[in-house]
Amino acid sequence: MATMITLPRPPFFMILFLIVLLPSACRCADPDPLQDICVANLNASISVNGFPCKPLFEVKSDDFFFDGLRNEGNTTNVFGSKVTSANVLDFPGLNTLGISMSRVDLAHGGINPPHSHPHASQIGVIIKGKVLVGFVTTANVFYSKVLKAGDIFVIPRGLVHFELNVGKGKALFLPAFNSQLPGIEILATTLFASTPPIPNDVLTKGFLIDAKVISDIRSKLGS
């Protein structure tokens, strides 16, 4: 004789909890891949979320290899820093895998200026030097730390952050991201050097400053 098991009906508030809270508990970045490999065909004429896969018979070991982070970046610029990226556009083997990285070279006193990665959280390790890293939350709280070689720091997705070389020599920082294309918005260039430019009125009113200050910033950013 079969035993009938009657499950108790879950209380209404539990169902509500599942519906309302579970989706917001997800801190996902890129969606999961649907196959082992999907080396990006960056030249495909169709546009999808990510890139179409190049045909399997064309895939080689070199598609999963990238040596573009070997060399020190040229830090001779206004910020004294150079970010060399290894995202899906540089390294098509990352397509659909939800990861990427870059190298940040900082000259003495150099800064990777305040910026955000809209698509990714960042975890980064200092390889050389002494670096002040910090981010600001949506509650406007600033969290920061001075890091030495071997130390790592995490930047939650989308939050504005920076890296400043506070050591005696050069510094090297290797950040990794939970997105194949973390995206970057550098506040200074986003606001003062966009194409076409944001109207001066927006910036004078938004920052409570004179037009002179704005043209000064624009010219220093080479815009």
Ligand SMILES: *[C@@H]1O[C@H](CO)[C@@H](O)[C@H](O)[C@H]1NC(C)=O
């Ligand atoms: C895309 O096109 C460029 C030149 O137009 C070529 O060098 C590159 O190999 C192509 N990439 C792929 C994945 O087909």
Ligand SMILES: *[C@@H]1O[C@H](CO)[C@@H](O)[C@H](O)[C@H]1NC(C)=O
């Ligand atoms: C580094 O960049 C500066 C400024 O663009 C340039 O003048 C210089 O030649 C570059 N140095 C090297 C080694 O490429």
